[in-house]
Amino acid sequence: MTxxxxxxxxxxxxxxxxxxxxVLQELLHHFEILDFPGAVAFMLRIHKKGRAFLxxxxxxxxxxxxxxxxxAAGFPLQVRVVKPAxxxxxxxxxxxxxxxxxxxxxxxxxxxxxVTPLEQFQQFAKEAGYEPGSPEYVExxxxxxxx
Numbered sequence: 773m774t775x776x777x778x779x780x781x782x783x784x785x786x787x788x789x790x791x792x793x794x795v796l797q798e799l800l801h802h803f804e805i806l807d808f809p810g811a812v813a814f815m816l817r818i819h820k821k822g823r824a825f826l827x828x829x830x831x832x833x834x835x836x837x838x839x840x841x842x843x844a845a846g847f848p849l850q851v852r853v854v855k856p857a858x859x860x861x862x863x864x865x866x867x868x869x870x871x872x873x874x875x876x877x878x879x880x881x882x883x884x885x886x887v888t889p890l891e892q893f894q895q896f897a898k899e900a901g902y903e904p905g906s907p908e909y910v911e912x913x914x915x916x917x918x919x
Contacts, residue, residue, distance in 0.1 A: 780831035782838075783854045784818045790847040792819070792900055798841065798849075799826075802834045808916060809892045816895055825854065889917055 784795070792815055799811040803826055806814060817824040828834050831853045842849040893916045902909040 780829075781825045781827045781854050782831050782834055783823055783825050783852050785850040785852075786818050786822045787848050787850065790842065790849040792896070794842070794845060794847055795849065798838050802838060803828065809889045812892050812896045812916065816892075816899055819899055893917055 795815045795818065796808075796811050799806055799814060800808065803811070805826075814824060814826065835851045835853050838849065838851050842851075893913055896916070897904075897909055897912060900908070900912075902912060
């Protein structure tokens with residue numbers, strides 16, 4: 773069932789099996805707000821922080837499609853729908869604090885970060901373990917930086 777709710781976000785969880793390339797492919801396919809450098813930066817955030825969030829007006833459908841595609845490709849990638857809204861009437865201070873912390877994290881994740889394309893490439897190459905001059909390094913640099 774599709775909810776088409778602009779208040780929903782998709783949470784991506786890091787794992788040690790799903791490839792960077794697969795995550796990039798899914799980000800670029802499902803999130804029009806991301807260009808290639810933005811998708812790389814977001815993918816690296818998932819990798820470094822263990823999770824990251826992106827808003828999507830049709831989050832339920834996107835999560836189902838990404839999950840199905842990941843399983844068909846043999847990847848355990850986990851994505852889930854999160855509604856970053858504090859429920860009314862939360863009286864428990866610990867629950868309220870946890871919800872506020874999640875809301876702050878979501879707000880931080882979806883705020884654009886000023887990073888140059890070269891910095892994004894360098895960070896991606898380092899995280900992917902690409903050696904300077906290797907075919908993967910050269911091809912990725914050409915794709916990300918246009919030359």
